[in-house]
Amino acid sequence: MPSLLEAIEEKYGVGCCDFSGPPDPQEQLVSIFVPKLPPLVSVPQLLVLNDCDIDCAGSEEDLKKKCHTVRELDLAQNKLANWNEVFRILEHMPRIEFVNLSKNLLNGPVIAPPQTTCLKQLKSLVLNNTRLDWESVESLLKYVPALQELHLSLNDYRNVLIDTIDDDYCGMMITSDLDDLTLGDDDDDKPEELCQCKLIKTHQYQQQQQRLNNGNENNIINSDTILNSNTLCCNGTNKISGTELIPIGASTTTAGITRTDIQNIETTISKMTELKLPSATHVKDNSVASSYPGSSSMIACDKHNNVESYKRSDSTSSMYKKTEAHSGVRKLHFTGNPVQDWSEICRLGRVFPNLDTLVLANCPLKAVEAVPRPPSSNSDKSSNTTDDEDVAPPHEFFKNLAFLNLSSTKINTWDDVDRLAQFPNLKNLRVQNWPLWDKCDSTEYERRQLLIARLPYVQTLNGGVVTTEEREDAERAFIRYYMDKPESDRPARYNELIAKHGKLDPLVNIDLRPEKRVKITFTYGDICEVRSCDVYRTVIDLKMRLERIVGIPHNKMRLYYVDQDLRDHQGPEEMKYPHKRLYSYNIQSGDEIIIDQKR
Template structure:
């Protein structure tokens, strides 16, 4: 049963004596070189990483006290820890620890009275960041940990197969719907954790925004929320009647908004969710503090016929408070104004019933805009060109999308010259007086690349 102490001995060589030196003498000269043997570390670094070391237990406490008292960041991902008592047995020897990563350890054991007692004997006053990704830790244990961590600011609960959120006492007693029937001021949870500001919840199969709202209620000071690859299908709390936030019969309050419990949220990652309508973007625009947003990988973009640049403009125009969108730098005033004007022009050509509320808001800011002039820069498809072969001249209509070799084959009968023996010279009518004819040497070059227009001339000659 490998312990943390054994992993440290293996990595830092504590079993090597700390005294003594090896002498290496050169036999061919009179110079002696003394190379001291490298001593083992007297203590581990403040950043301690022991990933994938098969650690199951803490090991000797005295040695951990001696070597690990200065550890500030601890990464024990991908080990074999399964008992909370062993986790606490490790952390109680690291009073300065600020960051702990326990990802991919199977911590399915629920915190019982014995473990809680051990946890209370552990110093948690400095721990600010706890990573529990893919640990299968249950909600009851999460609540216990949250009560033990007064300084915790960032919590990672990704890939734990949560299909609901259970941070509510009434929920476990009465089912999912009970919490939502209560008026906000009557709702009781087992704890509200004001210290948590960042939550990572990616890869959990939660598809209802009403479940995510429970996170916002439990963490009222949340500033950053990552929900990447959660199969959320809508931010509308009224989508599912079984989870609808019903209005209390005695209450005058209306149905709660999607952002009701996220008043301080500044960053939200909704990449690779199942959101598929522009209405979801309009709901996000109402989050009062949201300034940074990620919304890539939505089904909405797959069915949207606009280009990527046009989609970004439509997003920027709909989200007046957003400062960074899908990463990258801050949105500038010029980009935002261009996006808002493009938004107006996009919807002014559509039926009034298709225009979102944002259209009227932007129209009040920028006024009614003239449509952009549609300038077709494509070359004229057919032009009239004078063909001259010796003393014979003839005006013909030419398709400028044909190639030079195609044109030669069309001229074989007129010129009496096989296409492989024919030479063509293009004369631009505007520059014929100061520039001579240009030979059309490249057989697969299309005629429009010569900027050919009606009134120009092509001279036919033989290679002989």
């Protein structure tokens, strides 16, 4: 596979081969003059090398000479798999502002780049379909302080495993990866109480496993130098009522723990006691939350209340990564990642607090819902806080968001639209291909009106600018749409628009279409007969029907229309055009058609 330098030479001719030398005497040389530009001394500022199978940088000296002017680099769909090679490439591009590394399997750890690598001017980074893990994302953010636009689409992220807080947003949930976690048969009917010794034994097991994995067996304290299992048992004196905490991968292994470990455990139990955790129940899935600092892997689930929204999915406390907020990123593209919960998106809002553009198209988000407020924001509040104070609205971490793309998600209720209306700076919104639209009994134009009326601050909807006239028409149509519905079905926006426009009268249904059938007097000689006639018939069709009545062939027949109101002011009007419909003559009941035969 070629290096970056070889791909540059192949495409741009930089460093062409030297053709000087004695010619072959057997060859006949023909000299012609062809104007030709000399080989490029350096590559263009926009360097595009897609699908060139590049897997390494190449000669550093040559790259330094030829790539020092590059500002935008597109290396999508190559074979780069090592971040060291990426940094070696960028090291010789001091002016680089845009880098596209899409479709390179860069899923390895990100090691700090050399000090000579200058990424302080990098503003846009595209990492679509790279399968980059969150720890690598967190590491990269440290090295690109000027980053303004980040693309993380199609990376199969089911959860966002970086955040700016120590504890998980739910605070009270302490869980780990669950594969086959079940309670005993006796636990289904009556939850057990938590004994401190269970927690300590769990911590012993986790600490031993961690130390063994680190290859530091000397730090493991022997069981005869610490409290044994009998002295650790609290004999039921310190229990958390109604809660069962179960270690992952239960083991009878006895491992030593330090006094600091015990203090951490006691702190965790104290916090959990204050939180009054609900009773536990059977859990068997891959859903987890985060853990308190110093706690072991365990789970507390509510048997009677729905806590599904409080659980972190497909992650463990060891995978969870705390990171500093990156205030520079303004645009984030997160398309095509299988994230379902808005709480995961809120993590992105905390990590990137100044986002003004967020693209979540083709993500199976189920709702735009309120999420539990991070514990850090409630630490100073009294214990008498209400439920509303413990829950953050969905726009809590998106105060600067101006553009949001939620097309092709799984959002299915109008309540989610009302929550989007609460985003303070949201001006541009895309909400196409929702399941909600499939069950709405309205046209696309009517749906747009209902959306505009519910979103008072949105100025561009699904790519179309909302004019002042369109908004007023939409708001009035919204009032009339809900005025005949029960008050319980009316959204809060209805009362706001009533206060703005007042109570409106229902529109009168005016049908300007002509009557389908009218009674016409047909006159032929001395014969007069009143018949019902379909005004949507053509003149030739009427002649063919009259042919059977008067006995005159239709091609020998003439028809004259007499308007009953203009009979005295103008004479009969010959109906010359065979394919003209009768209603175009403004025929009404009581008018007359005279039948005559051609001579």
